[in-house]
Structures are given as C-alpha cells and as structure tokens.
Amino acid sequence: MYVCLCNGVTDRQIRQAVEEGASSMRELRQQLGVCGNCGRCGPEARDILCETRTRIVAAKVTIDLPPPPSLGEAAWA
Numbered sequence: 493m494y495v496c497l498c499n500g501v502t503d504r505q506i507r508q509a510v511e512e513g514a515s516s517m518r519e520l521r522q523q524l525g526v527c528g529n530c531g532r533c534g535p536e537a538r539d540i541l542c543e544t545r546t547r548i549v550a551a552k553v554t555i556d557l558p559p560p561p562s563l564g565e566a567a568w569a
Contacts, residue, residue, distance in 0.1 A: 495533045495537050496524070496525065496526045496527070496537065497532075497533070498525070498529035498533070499524065499526065501524045501525060501526050501537075503536075505524055506520060506537055506541065509524055510540075510541055510544040510548070515545065517534070517538060517541065520537060
C-alpha cells in the first residue's frame with residue numbers, strides 16, 4: 493500500500509528500511525523521502541516504523557532457562 497503519495501513510498505519500503513537499520517522518522521525521510529513534502533504520510537509512516545521496530549525487538553528476545561536435570565540428579569537440588 494502506498495503510504496507517501498508525494499514520493500511513491502510503500503509500506504513495504506518503510507518496513508525494509510527499518511529492517512536494514514532505519515530507526516527514526518528522520519532516517520526514513522533521508523532514505524525514502526517520507527514526510528518530506530506535505531506531511532500527510534507522517535502518522536502512518538510512524539505507525540509502521542514503531543510496529544516494525546517492536547517486531548524486530550520481540551524476535552530478538554530470548555529466555556535463558558537452566559538445563560534440565562540429568563536422570564540421576566534431584567530435580568530441585
């Protein structure tokens with residue numbers, strides 16, 4: 493879907509830029525031209541930026557659990 497009609501920027505392009513390291517509206521404006529003319533795309537572009545960054549961070553979350561006890565060990569030593 494087109495987000496920025498002035499510069500022909502799509503939601504996919506915004507997501508790709510964020511996945512490649514863009515982390516602010518300023519960086520999206522510099523790379524893609526988003527919000528560089530009329531500004532109507534700003535709220536939607538910001539939503540896509542935040543959603544994509546949240547998804548990236550959530551994908552990196554790991555939970556460190558202790559290894560399971562061996563068969564000969566007590567479960568809660």
